Amino acid sequence: MENLALENPEAFSNALLESAKETVNQAEELRIKEKLETILPIVSVSYLAKTYFGKSPQWFYQRLNGNIVNGKEARFSGQELNIISKALNDIGDKLKESSLHIA
Template identity: 35%
Template structure:
């Protein structure tokens, strides 16, 4: 099994482990997806509100990637604005 297959089997929450507590996921859901925080958390956990398996579709994955890149750029700009 290659690394790409292993990554696809993990939930998005597992893939985001390193930054999980550093980001307001509810705010990200509203700002970038125009969805509720609960919708987003269910997608992250890989289970919908009824406990059935769910995941981000390809379009949603691209949107999440873009949101994280945008957020990282905003953080970089904020850091660069700090005078030393």
């Protein structure tokens, strides 16, 4: 690393920046998994994957766990994260409405 920094400071800076971006992405993935950790035992991943994405539960878990798929790490895109957020709100609304009919 020290040799690269001395021989080619621009390449070193670019490599360092890419490494930092990758670290941020990995930390964000861990945060997403942690954020969903409390609701995953309650909400069916199969239902989420099929209803809101038209995909399999394996597809969802691959992204949640950052599995290697086709040679690269599977991740939720920004749009997919928005879909998850809206799906959880939708499910919450359905639960609230159902609880009103019981009481």
